[in-house]
Amino acid sequence: MTKKVLVLGASGGMGYSIVKELLSRGILVTAFARNREKLEKLFGEEENATVFSGDLFHLEDLDKAAQDVDIIYHSANIPYIEWKEKLPILMSNILQTAEKHAAKLVIVDNIYAYGRSGGAKVSETTTKNPHTKKGNIRLQVETQVKEFNVPALIAHFPDFYGPNAENTILNYTLLNVVKDKKSSYVGNQRISREFIYTPDGAKAIVNLSLLNEAYGQSWNIPGPGVISGEEIVKTIRKITGYQKGVSTISKNMIRFLGLFNRQMREVVEMFYLNEEPVVLNGEKYEKLIGKVPSTSYEEGLRQTIAYMKQNK
Known part of the structure; x- marks a missing residue:
């Protein structure tokens, strides 16, 4: 029986929801991130949560945080520009720590390794054929996990939105809505794509x-279907009464910003997801769990906006 776990990246969107989901099940959680002040703000009043501020690139920090844990949840992320050099090192540190403490490893992953989907829903048996640098790095890290002697499961998610999910493309739109300023949406507003509400994703990954x-396998965790930018804006207006305009951020605009900002240069490569979305098939999960x-x-956006207003 799982008694104590470690959540890496606990101050991020998915990490926060995973901590909350685990706590709701009476499991003791060590919430790990770099910023102690943010951790205290998020979990300081939670009876079964211990906050641990540390650096994932320092093995001794991970080692200390992983004492007596049964499962390590890895939901930490680093900026795109550091992926090539640092993501394999990061995963190596986490794998070494899991092996040393005989802990299982649960990995939050995105859809980049699948590459282009050709319009079909992708399942876990779909061949991963990434065509981007970042997709190839994710696949490399996945291979790294499979080669290590640690019981691990990898969960693939579409783009997140939800409470405390700040580093997401929908959050970019919602921020100005909450401030009642003109807002923007990344990508063609007529194209439908998939998002997942982080508390749903957290519940699914904790179930697994x-x-x-569930270990030794990859799992797809889809959202509740696809939705266009136009439908999202319409839903936001219905929930909030928001009247301001919502402009479109195009690939060329991001490409232009990339002339001055290296991080934006990295974003351009992933823009295909706004043009030909990858949609996940969740049948494997449903066969095992339901x-x-x-x-x-509508409800997810309502809850997210309420959280943002409360935590300005």
Whole structure:
């Protein structure tokens, strides 16, 4: 029985929701991130949470945080510009720590390694054929995990939105809505794509993590279907009464910003996801566990906006 776990990247969007989900099940959680002040703000009043500020690139920090834990949840991320050099080192540190403490490893992953989908829903048996630098790095890290002697499961998610999910493209739109300023949407507003509400994703990944048979495999965790930017804006207006304009951020605009900002140069490469979205097939999860946790976009956006207003 799982008694104590470690969540890496606990101050991020998915990490925060994973901590909350675990706590709701009475599991002791060590919430790990770099910024102690933010951790205290998020979890300081939680009876079963211990906050640990540390650096994932320092093995001794990980070692100390992983004392007596049964499972390590890896939901930490680093800026795109550091992926090539640092992501394999980061994963190596986490794998070494899991092996040393005989802990299982649960990895939050994105959809980049799948590459272009050709319009079909992708399942876990779909050949991963990344065509971007970042997709190739994610696939390299996945191979790294499989070569290590640690029981691990990898969960692939579409783009996140939800409470405390600040580093996301939908958050970019919602920030100005909450401030009642003109806002923007990244990508063609007429194209439908998939998002997942972080508390749903957290519930699904925790469900998997508590089953021994889920390890040694990859899992797709889809959202509640696809939605266009136009539908998102319409839903936001319905929830909030927001009246301001929402402009479109195009690939060329991001490419132009990339002339001055290296991080934006890296974003351009992933823009294909706004033009030909990758949509996940969740049948494998449903066969093992049942229905994938699914909050409607309207309710998810309502909860997210309420959280943002409360935590300005």
